Amino acid sequence: YPEIRDRLILLNGWSKTYAMTGWRMGFSIWPKPLYDNARKLAVNSHSCVNAPAQWAGLAALTGPQDAVAMMLAEFDRRRKAVVAGLNELPGVSCIEPKGAFYAFPNVSQTGWKAKKLASALLEETGVATIGGPDFGVHGEGYIRLSYANSLENIERALGRMGEFLKSAKAA
Structure with a gap:
């Protein structure tokens, strides 16, 4: 959606696509002008997804998708x-x-x-x-x-x- 790229916020996670429901991880992609405020919000509402969960999420995203x-x-x-x-x-x-x-x-x-x-x-x-x-x-x-x-x-x-x-x- 290039026409709304400057105001589009993408929220996603691993729960459904990769059947990782118990891992409780998500990610977001924000337009540059909103990034600093999004970072402040994230730091104050949640933090520190454990390292094994982060590695598992990375493996799911970068591994085979079949x-x-x-x-x-x-x-x-x-x-x-x-x-x-x-x-x-x-x-x-x-x-x-x-x-x-x-x-x-x-x-x-x-x-x-x-x-x-x-x-x-x-x-x-x-x-x-x-x-x-x-x-x-x-x-x-x-x-x-x-x-x-x-x-x-x-x-x-x-x-x-x-x-x-x-x-x-x-x-």
């Missing part, structure tokens, strides 16, 4: 399986997410409040989800779950969720 395409294909397969499986659960509907590796299904027709359902799913089935209200005021009626797991585990979790929703009474 694994990225393979991961994208695998996450696409998992995304489709999660959405299809969620849409088969009683009272649950889910649109296909366009990014990351999280589904945010609507559970409002189950009769459960989102956070209560998330808690019950964890306690009763061992399936970890997060209630939508933890993501903002419009999150009630939704839960978030990750599909950054094996397809086998995803299918097992969906099965447990289905059994739970068929048998449990809403709290």
